[in-house]
Amino acid sequence: MMLERRKAIATLMANRPKDLFVVPGLGSCTYDMASLGEKDSDFYLWGAMGGAAMIGLGLALARPKLKVAVITGDGEMLMGMGALATIGVQRPANLAVVVFDNRRYGETGMQASHTEHGVDLVGVARACGIARTFDVQDQAGLEALSGELAALKETLFARVRIAADDPPRVLPSKDGVELKLRFRRAVAAAG
């Protein structure tokens, strides 16, 4: 049975350590993270499509002692696919990019994305020099990935194949200045 996105995000974050900061991509991944409770340590994106992985890179480079997880959709990753090349050059040990792949553009009406037509994001990540990759299809794989995030020590890319379901939206703050300021305070508090 295919993974449902809300159960998947809950499993992924079940062992979330205090030093893990999350950048969810706009749309469904932002709602998924908000469904776990709005947190200062999550920088919810409502725009900047194609930029999630690069925000994660800047953060990871600035704070090498923290762990950073970018959790975004296949459409968002496709728009900024060059970021995987850039991350492949930098390879910070504390950065994970996780793509929730439902092969759809959920926000605009579930139209097929490139991954529906066979584009392989794990293959792209590997070809860009990210050696530690995961292609997650089931609950056991998800639990393993959750452990990987909690003990992150090498640049990681994961594709999580999820069902094209459409759970109710859970909306976090969309005030960019508020999101920025509280995230920065949380980062500073984490040391």
Added chain:
Amino acid sequence: MENQTGWPDQLFDVLKGADIRQVGYVPDAGHARLIARCKADNDIRDVVLSTEEEGVALAAGAWLGGQRAALLMQSSGVGNCINMLSLINTCRFPFLTFITMRGEWAEFNPWQVPMSQATEPVLTAMGVKVYRVTEAEEVADTAQAAADLAFGGDMAVAVLLSQKMIGRKVWK
């Protein structure tokens, strides 16, 4: 171009003085010397980008982590950044970019001209404050003023370095 002297070194000194710790760039002849200086500095992380908009998002991420970043690009790259500047604008991130102009003076390539003409209007439309430098003697002071405004005032600031200056002073 890496044997450039003068203003690129002064620009580097401003970046160091402003405690810039991440520099995103797409390789550029006009910025060659400055990029080389950044790469050689142990306290600056140089991040080569596949497209300029990555550098906008990188700067936002750096600031979220408490570091200052700068983006080096040429005028054609500004067009690649437009929507990503929404991130800077909406969240009021400080943002500092130095842009070498193409297509405005003694340009041999007409394909550079449209984006050159659009550079300042596009930046202004996205909420970026624009400074222009046409003389090498103005670079250090203007760059410092831009850094002060960006990080002192949480503003987005671009410094446009004129092709005339780069050409006359550097491109022998």
